Amino acid sequence: ENTANKIAAGEVVERPSSIVKELVENSIDAQSKNIEIEIAEGGIGFIRITDDGIGMSSEDAQLAILRHATSKISAAEDLATITSLGFRGEALPSIAAVSKFSLTTRLHDNQSLATYVEVVGGITTDIREAGGSVGTSIVVKDLFFNTPARKKFLKTPSTESSHIHDILTKIALANPNIAFKLINNNRLVLSTPGNNQLQDTLTNIYGQKIAPDLLPVHYENTIDNIKISGYLSKPTLLKSSRQWQTVIVNARVINSRSIAKALDNAYHSLLPKSGYPLAVLNLSVPTDTIDVNVHPQKSEVKFSDEQKIFRAVYKAVIEVLSAPHA
Numbered sequence: 001e002n003t004a005n006k007i008a009a010g011e012v013v014e015r016p017s018s019i020v021k022e023l024v025e026n027s028i029d030a031q032s033k034n035i036e037i038e039i040a041e042g043g044i045g046f047i048r049i050t051d052d053g054i055g056m057s058s059e060d061a062q063l064a065i066l067r068h069a070t071s072k073i074s075a076a077e078d079l080a081t082i083t084s085l086g087f088r089g090e091a092l093p094s095i096a097a098v099s100k101f102s103l104t105t106r107l108h109d110n111q112s113l114a115t116y117v118e119v120v121g122g123i124t125t126d127i128r129e130a131g132g133s134v135g136t137s138i139v140v141k142d143l144f145f146n147t148p149a150r151k152k153f154l155k156t157p158s159t160e161s162s163h164i165h166d167i168l169t170k171i172a173l174a175n176p177n178i179a180f181k182l183i184n185n186n187r188l189v190l191s192t193p194g195n196n197q198l199q200d201t202l203t204n205i206y207g208q209k210i211a212p213d214l215l216p217v218h219y220e221n222t223i224d225n226i227k228i229s230g231y232l233s234k235p236t237l238l239k240s241s242r243q244w245q246t247v248i249v250n251a252r253v254i255n256s257r258s259i260a261k262a263l264d265n266a267y268h269s270l271l272p273k274s275g276y277p278l279a280v281l282n283l284s285v286p287t288d289t290i291d292v293n294v295h296p297q298k299s300e301v302k303f304s305d306e307q308k309i310f311r312a313v314y315k316a317v318i319e320v321l322s323a324p325h326a
């Protein structure tokens with residue numbers, strides 16, 4: 001069991017940002033409205049995620065740290081229609097196998113006390129009742145303290161914290177209804193309003209001055225049931241890398257070469273200038289046309305018809321750029 005967890009940890013927990021991603025996704029699945037992330041030493045020394053979601057009972061908290069104990073799918077066929085971000089039931093046991101992990105959680109039922117569970121290198125060292133408000137707080141310390149070979153692959157704290165900043169930015173853009181805070185070495189470095197306005201979330205993250213350069217995207221293909229919304233920057237605001245591009249498919253932040261390529265091709269078919277637009281592209285596609293279980297970190301999806309997605313994104317972008325105000 002502990003060995004399996006350590007092996008799974010190799011796939012799920014690549015670096016501190018993978019932990020932040022998994023824990024924040026759990027907080028989102030738990031219907032949180034406020035999620036606060038605190039890190040020190042680039043997340044290698046310390047990560048704390050606190051949410052105000054539905055919390056867990058004492059029994060569920062103890063189950064959650066066991067492998068494949070997901071509460072989110074009950075039968076294999078649910079995978080085809082999955083709507084939660086998590087479904088593999090691997091994140092908590094994988095993280096707890098390679099760190100000093102603790103969880104404090106209290107169910108939203110107005111009667112339960114909070115539960116505290118501590119796991120050090122995969123071994124449960126403490127379970128008890130505790131004080132605490134409704135929701136869940138997870139602390140992860142000393143990542144890879146028991147797997148020194150893997151610790152060597154981590155980069156400097158400043159590189160690791162920029163990976164965390166990056167992934168959190170994208171998750172915040174995918175969830176404008178949730179207020180996120182990132183505190184790095186006691187400094188507030190990211191804060192979003194959670195007012196359900198993507199444009200406000202964007203300007204909180206990238207600065208008010210980008211507002212005039214944003215073009216809204218509204219695309220719909222009713223035959224294939226593909227919808228695309230979001231924002232693109234005007235050709236006057238191009239960036240030097242793809243770092244300012246966020247692609248979301250059915251509420252999940254993903255990496256997709258073909259979507260990135262469609263975006264590039266559309267810009268460059270109309271403009272000779274080089275560079276990358278700032279973009280938030282939010283795709284909604286029928287759940288039975290994607291497979292979300294193709295990557296241990298769930299950062300890629302497989303489209304049943306990749307060409308269709310490519311064409312939809314390309315068209316959506318061309319529409320925006322050829323409108324008179326662009």
Ligand code: ADP
Nearest residue numbers: 026030064070071086087088089090091092136
């Ligand atoms: P998965 O997300 O794939 O189900 P995880 O290992 O990430 O697996 O989490 C295991 C279980 O722990 C989840 O299914 C959920 O029931 C519970 N859980 C984890 N984090 C939270 C949280 N922040 N709030 C409420 N429940 C949580």
Ligand code: MG
Nearest residue numbers: 022026086091
């Ligand atoms: Mg999860």
